[in-house]
Amino acid sequence: MNLLIDIGNSNLRWTRHGDGCTWDLSVARHSGGIPLDLLAQWERLEPPERLIVSNVGGQDVAAALTRVARALWGRSPDFLHTQAAFGGVRIAYEEPRRFGVDRWLGLIAAHAHTEQACLVVDVGTAATFDLLLADGQHLGGLILPGVEMMRKSLLMGTRIPRIEADPAADPWATDTGPAVAAGSIHALAALATRLFDRLAVEAGRQPSLILTGGDAERIRPALDQPSELVPDLVLQGMRRVVEEAD
Structure with missing residues (x-):
């Protein structure tokens, strides 16, 4: 049994992977460390053979995970890094290590999931948009603040009072x-x-739109195109990497 762990800017997602393991997605807020409730869950697990980790959450949470893994199971995590080409996906960045490992894994999973061009939108603390052709060529992408970060930056830079409200269905x-x-x-x-x-023009046909991330469901109703929600997209990409490496 392996533990697959996806550490984002705010949340940690994990699942077990291996023969006889049920693919169950679990999510915890990490706040730069390993929460006590998550630690309690891991203490009840059988020792994993490997801990495979995607981390964009920073060094503090990586160090905390390493300490916990060594204390519980006597193992050190294996942190994944972006590769220029893997699983049929070819990254557009000249320096692949500068391309977020979570975005890379999301593209690997998306490419395996669909045979057509696709736009992968990951809406979390930050929102990333990546364009992928059917042959696995990554065209590049864009990054914006996520929903909450966008709101906070506006409120901090203006005199607008903080007013909690649900987004309107209309565009105004x-x-x-x-x-x-x-x-x-x-x-x-x-x-x-x-x-x-x-992307439709570039690909010459209608692409697919894949959504993931903690706030993906919040933007989905505002989209003009049909979309597919895949909450565990990064973990699915990790599974592909592990299985192809084996």
Whole structure:
């Protein structure tokens, strides 16, 4: 049994992988460390053969995970790094290590999942948009602040009071709180639409749109195109890497 662990900027997702293991996605807020409730869950597990890790959450949480893994199981985690070409996917970046390992794994999973060009949108603390052709060539991507970061940056830089509100279904709002809430949702959805249309021209046919990340469901209703929600996309990519390496 292996543990597959996806450490994002805010959340840690994990599952067990191996013969006889059920693929169950678990999510915990990490806050730069390993939460006590997660530690309690891991203490009840049989010792894993390997811990395979995707980490964009920083060195503090990586160090905390390493300490926990050594204490519980006498093992050190294997941290994955982006490769220029793997699983049929070829990264557009000249320096692959500068391309987030979570984005790389998401593309590997998306390419295995669909035989057509696809736009992969990961909406978390940051929102990333990556364009992939059917042959596995990555065209590049864009990054924006995520929903909450976009709202916080606006509120911190203005005198607009913090008003909790659900985003409006319409592309405009009639009060300040809903305007801020809806603006963050529709900004991300509008960029997804623009990139989707450009990818359709580049690919010569309609691409697919894959959503992942903690806030993916928040932007989904605002999208103009049909989309597929894959909450464990990064972990699916990790599974591909592990199985191909074996």
